[in-house]
Amino acid sequence: MSAPETLPDGLVxxxxxxxxxxxxxxxxxxxLERAGVALTVCVQDDPAFSQVHKVVDDTALAWSFHLxxxxxxxxxxxxxxxxxxxxxxxxxQEWQALSGMPALGNDLPDxxxxxxxxxxxxxxxxxxxxxxxxxKMAARRVEVPxxxxxxxxxxxxxxxxxxxxxxxxxxxxxxxxQGTSRTPDEVLGLMPPNLVPCTVEKVAINAVMAGCxxxxxxxxxxAVEAALDPAFCLHGLLATTWxxxxxxIVSGPVRQRIGMNWRxxxxxxxxxxxxxxxxxxxxxxxxxxxxxxxxxxxxxxxxPAKFGFCFAEDESTPWKTLGESRGFTRAQSSVTLFSxxxxxxxxxxxxxxxxxxIRSLAGSLRAVAHxxxxxxxxxxxxxxxxxxxxxxxxxxxxERTTEALHEALLFQGEDLGMGTDKGATPAAGATGRVAKFRxxxxxxxxxxxxAGLFSAIIPGWLMKGSLGTDPVSREVRS
Amino acid sequence: MSTVLLDPTGELSPAQRQPLSKPASxxxxxxxxxxxxxxxxxVFLDRLEILFQSRGVKTLRFKKPTFTKPAPIPLIQEIxxxxxxVVEALAD
Numbered sequence: 185m186s187a188p189e190t191l192p193d194g195l196v197x198x199x200x201x202x203x204x205x206x207x208x209x210x211x212x213x214x215x216l217e218r219a220g221v222a223l224t225v226c227v228q229d230d231p232a233f234s235q236v237h238k239v240v241d242d243t244a245l246a247w248s249f250h251l252x253x254x255x256x257x258x259x260x261x262x263x264x265x266x267x268x269x270x271x272x273x274x275x276x277q278e279w280q281a282l283s284g285m286p287a288l289g290n291d292l293p294d295x296x297x298x299x300x301x302x303x304x305x306x307x308x309x310x311x312x313x314x315x316x317x318x319x320k321m322a323a324r325r326v327e328v329p330x331x332x333x334x335x336x337x338x339x340x341x342x343x344x345x346x347x348x349x350x351x352x353x354x355x356x357x358x359x360x361x362q363g364t365s366r367t368p369d370e371v372l373g374l375m376p377p378n379l380v381p382c383t384v385e386k387v388a389i390n391a392v393m394a395g396c397x398x399x400x401x402x403x404x405x406x407a408v409e410a411a412l413d414p415a416f417c418l419h420g421l422l423a424t425t426w427x428x429x430x431x432x433i434v435s436g437p438v439r440q441r442i443g444m445n446w447r448x449x450x451x452x453x454x455x456x457x458x459x460x461x462x463x464x465x466x467x468x469x470x471x472x473x474x475x476x477x478x479x480x481x482x483x484x485x486x487x488p489a490k491f492g493f494c495f496a497e498d499e500s501t502p503w504k505t506l507g508e509s510r511g512f513t514r515a516q517s518s519v520t521l522f523s524x525x526x527x528x529x530x531x532x533x534x535x536x537x538x539x540x541x542i543r544s545l546a547g548s549l550r551a552v553a554h555x556x557x558x559x560x561x562x563x564x565x566x567x568x569x570x571x572x573x574x575x576x577x578x579x580x581x582x583e584r585t586t587e588a589l590h591e592a593l594l595f596q597g598e599d600l601g602m603g604t605d606k607g608a609t610p611a612a613g614a615t616g617r618v619a620k621f622r623x624x625x626x627x628x629x630x631x632x633x634x635a636g637l638f639s640a641i642i643p644g645w646l647m648k649g650s651l652g653t654d655p656v657s658r659e660v661r662s
Numbered sequence: 663m664s665t666v667l668l669d670p671t672g673e674l675s676p677a678q679r680q681p682l683s684k685p686a687s688x689x690x691x692x693x694x695x696x697x698x699x700x701x702x703x704x705v706f707l708d709r710l711e712i713l714f715q716s717r718g719v720k721t722l723r724f725k726k727p728t729f730t731k732p733a734p735i736p737l738i739q740e741i742x743x744x745x746x747x748v749v750e751a752l753a754d
Binding site (some may be wrong): 321323324325326328329330334337338341343350352353357374378389390393431436465467469471472473474662 | 664665666667668670671672673674677704
C-alpha cells in the first residue's frame with residue numbers, strides 16, 4: 185500500500201482512538217476546524233472516532249511513518265510541504281502557539297502526555313520501514329507462490345544445509361540489519377569458491393536463515409571478515425577432502441551480552457547464539473560462495489561441526505584469555521577463527537598434578553591425524569574446568585602449560601613419518617627431536633561444564649601456515 | 663499479499679529453478695514411461711515403447727493411480743530408483 189502523495193499545508197494532527205489524550209483533544213481539533221484553520225487529522229486506528237470532518241484514514245500508518253511520529257497526539261505545521269513546527273502530546277501552550285489561537289483548549293488541563301504511536305509498536309516499525317522503502321535491499325526478490333510453504337521453498341532452492349532455515353523475509357532481514365551500524369551495501373570481501381562480493385545485506389539474509397538474533401550481527405560480521413582474510417584460506421578449507429570447517433571462538437564482553445555458552449555442553453547443541461552464529465557463516469559459504477558438499481566442497485567425511493561450530497571461552501580462570509593472547513584487551517570483544525574437525529575427548533581422572541595431565545594430553549594429542557605423523561595439523565585444546573583447576577592450583581599459566589605440552593610432544597624423528605605397510609616411514613630429514621606440532625600450533629582455551637575430568641582436543645586442517653590456514657582474529661565492532 | 667523472500671545466494675544462477683541437464687545420449691540408460699491414467703495415454707506410450715526398444719533403449723512402464731493427484735511418494739521413489747529418464751504422457 186502506498187502513502188498518499190501529499191498532505192495539504194496547514195496543521196496535521198496524528199491521533200488514535202486508543203489514546204485517552206487523543207480523545208481529550210478531539211474537541212480542540214473540532215474547534216480548530218470550525219475556526220477555519222487548515223487542518224488534516226490522520227487517525228491510526230478508527231477514523232470514525234474523531235468528530236473532525238477532514239479525517240485521513242491512516243490505519244496503514246503511511247503518514248505516521250513518513251512524519252516520523254512516535255507519540256500521539258502529535259500536531260505538526262506544514263508550510264510548502266515542509267515541517268515548520270511540532271507539538272508532541274497535549275501541551276496547551278505549544279498547541280496555542282503552533283495554531284496561533286491563544287485561547288485554544290483553555291478548558292483543558294495544561295499538560296497531558298500522549299501515547300505511543302502505532303507506527304513504532306514492536307514489529308510494526310520494521311514492517312513500515314520495508315513497506316515504505318526506508319531501506320533499499322539489493323538482493324533479488326523471490327516471490328513464494330501462494331500455495332507453497334516458504335520453508336519448503338528454501339529447501340527446494342538449495343538454500344539449506346539440510347536443516348530448516350528461517351525464511352528470509354524483507355522484514356526479518358531489515359530487523360537483522362538493525363543489529364549493526366554498517367550499511368547493507370558494504371562489501372566484506374569475496375566469498376569463495378565463486379568469489380562473489382559478500383555484502384552486509386547478504387550476511388543479514390543468511391543470519392536470518394541460520395536463526396540469529398539481530399544482536400548477534402556484529403559477531404557474525406567479525407567472523408565473516410576473519411574468514412575472508414586470505415591468511416585463513418577459506419577457499420581451500422571449504423574445498424578440502426579433509427574433515428575441517430571453520431570454528432569460531434568468541435572472547436570478551438559480547439559473550440555475556442548475547443548470552444553465549446562457555447559452560448556445560450559448550451561444544452554441543454542448545455544455545456541459540458553458539459548454534460546460529462557458526463551456522464550463519466557456513467550458510468554464507470554455501471549460498472553466497474556456492475561451496476556445497478559433493479561440489480566444490482569435496483570433503484570425504486565432513487563433520488557434524490560443519491553445520492556450524494562456534495563457542496565462547498570461559499574468562500573466569502586465572503589464565504590469559506584467547507582474546508588477550510591474540511592481542512586484545514579484556515574489555516574488547518573478538519572472534520578467532522580456526523580450522524576444526526570434531527572434538528576428540530581426553531579423560532584423565534587420576535592425575536592431581538600438572539605433569540600427569542600433560543602426559544595424558546600429550547598422549548592423546550599424538551594421535552591427531554596419525555600417531556606417527558609430525559607437524560600435520562594444528563590443534564585447539566579446550567581445557568575443562570576440572571582439568572584446569574589442576575593447573576591453576578599448581579600455579580601453571582597458559583604459557584607454561586602450552587610449553588610443557590610442546591615439550592612432551594617431541595619425538596625421535598626416526599619414529600615418525602606417515603604410516604605405511606611397513607610401519608612408520610621417517611619423513612625426509614626427520615632426525616633428532618621432531619615436534620608433533622609447529623610453534624604456535626597448539627592453542628589452549630578454557631571452557632566446559634563443572635563436572636568431568638576431561639578436556640577436548642580439536643584438530644584442524646592438515647594444510648596450515650603458508651600452505652593452508654592460520655588462525656585469524658577480528659575485533660567485534662557494532 | 664504473497665510472501666517475498668530475499669535471495670541469500672551469490673545470484674549467479676537464474677531466479678527460476680532450472681531443470682536437470684539432459685543426457686547427451688540414451689545409450690545404456692533406462693527410460694521410464696509414466697502413464698498418468700488419462701485416456702489414451704497408454705496408446706501414446708505403447709508407441710514410444712516400440713520406438714525406444716527398436717533403438718535398443720531399455721524401458722520400464724509405470725502408472726499413476728489417477729491423473730487428478732500427484733503421484734504417490736512410493737511410486738516416485740520407485741521410478742527414481744529404477745530409471746534414468748522419464749517420459750510422462752499427457753493425453754486426451
